Amino acid sequence: MEARRQEARTDAHDSPPPAEPRDPPEPARPAGPVRTAEAAEAAEAGLVVRDLAAGYGPVTALRGVSLEVPRGSVVAVLGGNGAGKSTLLRAVSGTLRFHRGGIAAGEVSFGGRRLSGADPSAVVACGVVQVPEGRRIFARMTVAENLRAGALGARGARGRRAAAEARDRVLTLFPVLAERARQRAGLLSGGEQQMLAIGRALMARPVMLLLDEPTLGLAPMAAARIADTVREINAQGTTVLLVEQNAAMALSLARHAYVLEVGEVALSGPAAELAASDEVRRRYLGIGDDPAAPAGGAPATRPALARWPG
Numbered sequence: 001m002e003a004r005r006q007e008a009r010t011d012a013h014d015s016p017p018p019a020e021p022r023d024p025p026e027p028a029r030p031a032g033p034v035r036t037a038e039a040a041e042a043a044e045a046g047l048v049v050r051d052l053a054a055g056y057g058p059v060t061a062l063r064g065v066s067l068e069v070p071r072g073s074v075v076a077v078l079g080g081n082g083a084g085k086s087t088l089l090r091a092v093s094g095t096l097r098f099h100r101g102g103i104a105a106g107e108v109s110f111g112g113r114r115l116s117g118a119d120p121s122a123v124v125a126c127g128v129v130q131v132p133e134g135r136r137i138f139a140r141m142t143v144a145e146n147l148r149a150g151a152l153g154a155r156g157a158r159g160r161r162a163a164a165e166a167r168d169r170v171l172t173l174f175p176v177l178a179e180r181a182r183q184r185a186g187l188l189s190g191g192e193q194q195m196l197a198i199g200r201a202l203m204a205r206p207v208m209l210l211l212d213e214p215t216l217g218l219a220p221m222a223a224a225r226i227a228d229t230v231r232e233i234n235a236q237g238t239t240v241l242l243v244e245q246n247a248a249m250a251l252s253l254a255r256h257a258y259v260l261e262v263g264e265v266a267l268s269g270p271a272a273e274l275a276a277s278d279e280v281r282r283r284y285l286g287i288g289d290d291p292a293a294p295a296g297g298a299p300a301t302r303p304a305l306a307r308w309p310g
C-alpha cells in the first residue's frame with residue numbers, strides 16, 4: 001500500500017498519473033495565514049530558499065544555499081556538472097526523497113507557504129511545477145495523453161473548461177504538438193519532446209515553472225526555440241526558475257542569476273551585470289584572454305555557446 005502511495009506521489013514529475021483526478025491536497029506543513037507585513041512580503045516574494053542544506057546519504061550536495069525568485073520574474077541558476085543545480089530543484093519540488101535524498105537544514109517557501117517537507121503533489125497544488133532534466137515524457141503514450149496527464153493534480157478549480165484553456169495555451173505555444181497529437185511521444189525529436197515536457201507542465205496551470213536544463217542536448221535552433229518559449233511563458237505571467245549550464249542563454253533570459261559551485265552560491269546578481277562580468281565571462285561563458293584556452297575548466301563546447309543569439 002505504501003509503495004502504491006509513493007508511486008502516486010511521484011506522478012507529478014516522474015511517472016504516469018493515476019487514472020482519476022484528485023482534489024489537490026494541502027501542503028504537508030503549510031504556513032499559517034498571512035498576518036504580518038513580513039508574511040505579506042514573503043507572499044509577494046514568490047519562491048524563497050533560506051540556508052538550504054541537502055544531499056543524498058553521506059553526499060552533501062547543497063550547503064547553506066539562499067535565493068529568491070520574485071513573482072513574475074525569470075531567475076537563472078548556473079553552474080557546472082555536480083554543482084547542485086538539480087538537487088536544488090528537487091528540494092523545491094519535493095522530489096528529492098525519490099532520489100534517496102533529503103533536506104538537512106533550511107527552508108523553502110512559495111508565496112509565504114512552506115514547501116520544505118511537502119510531497120510533490122502538494123507542491124504542484126501550490127502552483128509550482130517542475131520540468132525535470134531529461135524531459136521524462138511518457139514515451140509510450142501519445143502526445144495528447146501526455147498533455148492530459150499534466151492536467152491531473154492542477155491547482156484550483158479543474159474540469160473540462162480549465163483543461164481546454166490550458167491545452168489551447170500549450171497548442172498555441174507549440175503548434176507541432178497539435179499536429180502530432182496521436183503520435184507516440186517517444187517518436188518525437190529531442191526538441192519536440194522538450195516542448196511536450198514543458199507543455200505537460202503548463203497543463204497543470206503553474207504559477208511557477210522549475211526548468212531543469214531545458215536545452216540540454218538540443219541543436220542550436222531547437223535550443224533557441226525553447227529559449228523563445230521560456231520568454232513567452234514568462235511574458236504571459238508565469239514565474240520561472242531556470243537551471244542551465246548554457247550560461248549565455250540563461251543570462252539572456254533572466255533578470256537575476258545565481259552561480260552554484262560545489263553546492264554553494266559562489267556569485268549572484270542581476271543577470272546583465274553577471275553577463276558583463278569578466279570573471280563570469282571567463283569562467284562560465286568560456287570567453288578568456290586566450291579564446292583557445294577558456295579558464296575554469298569550461299568544457300570545449302562553451303566557446304560556441306557564447307555566440308548564443310540575443
Ligand SMILES: Nc1ncnc2c1ncn2[C@@H]1O[C@H](COP(=O)(O)OP(=O)(O)OP(=O)(O)O)[C@@H](O)[C@H]1O
Pocket residue numbers: 056059060061079080081082083084085086087088099100245
Ligand atoms: N541520487 C543521487 N545519489 C547520490 N548522489 C547524488 C545523486 N544525485 C546527485 N548526486 C550528487 O550530488 C551532487 C550534486 O548533483 P546535482 O545533480 O544536483 O548537480 P547538477 O549541478 O545538477 O549537475 P549536472 O549539471 O551534471 O546535472 C553531485 O556530487 C552528485 O554526484
